[in-house]
Amino acid sequence: MRFPSSxxxxxxxxxxxxxxxxxxxxxxxxxxxxxxxxxxxxERAGLRVxxxxxxxxxxxxxxxAGDGVADLPRIFDEAVAVxxxxxxxxx
Numbered sequence: 001m002r003f004p005s006s007x008x009x010x011x012x013x014x015x016x017x018x019x020x021x022x023x024x025x026x027x028x029x030x031x032x033x034x035x036x037x038x039x040x041x042x043e044r045a046g047l048r049v050x051x052x053x054x055x056x057x058x059x060x061x062x063x064x065a066g067d068g069v070a071d072l073p074r075i076f077d078e079a080v081a082v083x084x085x086x087x088x089x090x091x
Contacts, residue, residue: 052077 035056039049042058050057052073061069084091 054080 039051039056039058042049046060048059048061048063050059050070050073055073055076057073057076059069061067063070081091083089
């Protein structure tokens with residue numbers, strides 16, 4: 001689906017920013033993080049935690065109908081597959 005740049009939904013702009021940041025993110029070595037412990041801390045602090053296969057998103061933004069935030073983990077997983085295919089990497 002194509003949108004004129006002036007009418008593009010916010011999630012499209014965010015995905016564009018993520019894609020622009022992809023090359024350095026994919027080439028950097030990740031630190032191992034105890035995701036379960038970090039998630040538990042975030043939840044105890046009253047933060048919203050959204051998870052997918054490849055992303056744990058922690059936000060203080062409250063749920064709002066139609067804002068698309070809940071879709072971000074799924075969109076990120078789809079983007080990782082595209083990045084890996086583009087850069088010839090094994091997901």
